[in-house]
Amino acid sequence: MNKLWTLTRKEVLLAFRDRGALISMLLTPLLLTVAIAAAFGGGGDQPISNIPVLLLNRDEGPLAAFIVEAFESEPLQDLVVAERVTDEAEARVRVDRGEAAALVLLPADFSERMLPLTPLFAAADSQIEPLTPEQMEAIWHSFGAPEAGADPTLVELYASPTRRIGTAVTQAILSQVLDGMQVTVRGVQASMSQLAQDPAAQADPMQLVALSQTLGEGLLEQAQPIEARIQLTIDDGDFRPFRWVDYSAASMAVLFMMFTATAGGRSLLQERESGTLPRLLISPNRPTVLLVGKMTGVAATGVLQMVILWRASGLIGAYWGPTLPVVVAILALVVCATGLGALIAGWARTTSQAAALGTGVTLVGGALSGSFFPRNNLPTWVQSVSLLTPNSWGIEIFARFQSGYELSAVAPYLAGALGLALAYYIVAALGFRRQFSV
Amino acid sequence: MAIVTVQELGKRYSAQGPLAVDAVSFEIHEGEIFSLLGPNGAGKTTTIAMLSTLLQPTAGEAWVGGNSVRTQAMQVRRSIGVVPQELALYENLNARENLRFWGEMRGLRGSALDEDIDHKLELTGLQDRAGDRVHTYSGGMKRRLNLAIGLLGEPPLVMLDEPTVAIDPQSRRYILDWVKAMRDNGQTVLYTTHYMEEAQELSDRIGIMDHGKLIALGTLAELVQMVGELETLVISLGEGERGEELAERLASGEGIHEASANDGEVTLNVASAQAVLPQALAEASALGLAVRHIEIREPNLESVFLHLTGRALRD
Structure with missing residues (x-):
């Protein structure tokens, strides 16, 4: 244990005495955070395109189909990528993972509850027959106020907290479509009310629809509040709004901690070339102690770097999440990143090879995982591939903490980062066995 | 022990x-x-x-x-x-x-x-x-x-x-x-x-x-003792001059046991430095080499190495 402490202390001392390294570890990420926040503003000016939306339609009626078609319509093609799904549980998991911005869930009775005369319209499409007074009477009574205690929800919007912009866009589209329907419903209600006062009258259903729309639009122009029989539920908990300064502070910290971790791994090869590693290897210590000590030192440096960046970015208003979850996340991510550094050190032949690999992996991983822009805008397959980098897990984890998720809810992501770390260390151990006969 | x-x-x-x-x-x-x-x-x-x-x-x-x-x-x-x-x-x-x-x-x-x-x-x-x-x-x-x-x-x-x-x-x-x-x-x-x-x-x-x-x-x-009573004769040549050819010529000379050249120096293990010196200087002159310095050493590790390997230690 004493030897581990000796090795760790040495690594930290060396890292924090290197002015160049300090600039790279601390100053650069802070400056980039400030620059990104200043450039894009503090709020949600994320680029908006190709927002993945899942549509689960359990209703066979025409109104739910109309909503699905609205999301799939040509004017919205660049804005949203709508995908019809059938498995609700799987769809919710995909939203949880951030693979989709939201799930629009249309219940089986959507059309029926939205407009009870739907079956009559369906019948009217095939044979236009005048409505009888009895039919109109039945329709009129069906438009009564919702029963007390009844579930007012017609549509559920299950949203990803990490895709706040996508959620907002989906909600706006859905609201617009539903509002249009509501206006029509109210128009029908009004016209039916008039017709019901004259049950002897007979009406052509198509004329009835045209009349109801006219009346509905008139109601909208009068800006009278429409009593919502439609309730929109967004399962987004108590989320904080997206802010660039939060996102970039955490993502830049993770990115530059990756540089530290890969450089730390590389320093093992530098020590071999400078002669200090051979000298260590002939000291009365097991090689595994030396390697673990080295990596512990690199990890300690990474933890200190992250903590300093966390507290320093707080001074410019960045929020990473509650203290305990952030500390846990920092530890998990540093362990993961150090594993990647060890992997590179274990398999690179020379310091320059390790430097090239470390920089390449960090930068490409950073780009793929969303260190420079929100990862939600990346294609799904890129998001999946990027989960092989610590950056992705870091961004996913901090995004959730920043949104207000509890530690327990983020535990699967922390486990994912640690699982990736384990994989890194196993591959690294094979490399070390080959290179250093450890 | x-x-x-x-x-x-x-x-x-x-x-x-x-x-x-x-x-x-x-x-x-x-x-x-x-x-x-x-x-x-x-x-x-x-x-x-x-x-x-x-x-x-x-x-x-x-x-x-x-x-x-x-x-x-x-x-x-x-x-x-x-x-x-x-x-x-x-x-x-x-x-x-x-x-x-x-x-x-x-x-x-x-x-x-x-x-x-x-x-x-x-x-x-x-x-x-x-x-x-x-x-x-x-x-x-x-x-x-x-x-x-x-x-x-x-x-x-x-x-x-x-x-x-x-x-x-x-x-x-x-x-x-x-x-x-x-x-x-x-x-x-x-x-x-x-x-x-x-x-x-x-x-x-x-x-x-x-x-x-x-x-x-x-x-x-x-x-x-391995080199016996041999003496070591070291001939330093002028700046930039190389002594390989001189060493080669002298190697088969009478009374010369080993000869090697390195960095403008020719090192000879000889029975008698005094006897060999005139021949060595004549050969150097014939090759157009300038002799800058001559040193006669008692047997040492240099001569041992030369004796054992036929090369100077710094080769």
Whole structure:
């Protein structure tokens, strides 16, 4: 244990005495955070395109189909990528993972509850027959106020907290479509009310629809509040709004901690070339102690770097999440990143090879995982591939903490980062066995 | 009593590669300075690397303090201090921090380590610069610190691999005196060098290595006896002139046993320098070479090496 402490202390001392390294570890990420926040503003000016939306339609009626078609319509093609799904549980998991911005869930009775005369319209499409007074009477009574205690929800919007912009866009589209329907419903209600006062009258259903729309639009122009029989539920908990300064502070910290971790791994090869590693290897210590000590030192440096960046970015208003979850996340991510550094050190032949690999992996991983822009805008397959980098897990984890998720809810992501770390260390151990006969 | 026993030790870095160390056998006695002398690439460093357990031998066996370097590496490491040829130091730490780090890695702690560090700083003359980072030191100061680290904990056997390479004469003298003091202190020293003068000055016994083989072993007197009554005649040529052709012409001359050329110098092992000198000067003149300096030396390790290999030690 004493030897581990000796090795760790040495690594930290060396890292924090290197002015160049300090600039790279601390100053650069802070400056980039400030620059990104200043450039894009503090709020949600994320680029908006190709927002993945899942549509689960359990209703066979025409109104739910109309909503699905609205999301799939040509004017919205660049804005949203709508995908019809059938498995609700799987769809919710995909939203949880951030693979989709939201799930629009249309219940089986959507059309029926939205407009009870739907079956009559369906019948009217095939044979236009005048409505009888009895039919109109039945329709009129069906438009009564919702029963007390009844579930007012017609549509559920299950949203990803990490895709706040996508959620907002989906909600706006859905609201617009539903509002249009509501206006029509109210128009029908009004016209039916008039017709019901004259049950002897007979009406052509198509004329009835045209009349109801006219009346509905008139109601909208009068800006009278429409009593919502439609309730929109967004399962987004108590989320904080997206802010660039939060996102970039955490993502830049993770990115530059990756540089530290890969450089730390590389320093093992530098020590071999400078002669200090051979000298260590002939000291009365097991090689595994030396390697673990080295990596512990690199990890300690990474933890200190992250903590300093966390507290320093707080001074410019960045929020990473509650203290305990952030500390846990920092530890998990540093362990993961150090594993990647060890992997590179274990398999690179020379310091320059390790430097090239470390920089390449960090930068490409950073780009793929969303260190420079929100990862939600990346294609799904890129998001999946990027989960092989610590950056992705870091961004996913901090995004959730920043949104207000509890530690327990983020535990699967922390486990994912640690699982990736384990994989890194196993591959690294094979490399070390080959290179250093450890 | 032998503190190191080496039997038929061999090392081949790759299956098809040449033997870096080829069936080397010797013993080092407790309390002596044993030097391995040889040109660069002779196998000295590889031998030390195997004895210090950094490299596994591919043939033979060696024991340090009775422990096998193959199977009891940890026990071997506890009993040795190694001063590598490279400056194995952390340049962004100061001298005291370097000594503390390496001392702790040897398992030293507390006041014993503090005292040892102070003692080593005093010996190296680095007390006044102990708080300065190593990258601000001169080459000689770094060499001294490199040496001091290897001596932390006063190990019974110290291995020094070319400790005086590329340093100023003052630091070199400092180190040589220190090595003698180690012997006086009861420590055993394994010293490698390609400087004949150092081996002659320091060593109780000397092993001469060339191309991975131990080609001679003994005290200085025993080794010199190998060349009998021969004298060494060294002819230094003018600046930029090469002596290969002159050495070739003289090699078959009467009374000349060996001839070699290196860096504008022609070295001859001769029965009588006085007898050979006129012929050598005539040949040089015939080749248009300017003779700048002539030196006649008593038999020494240089002439031993020339005698054994047909090459000067610095070839």
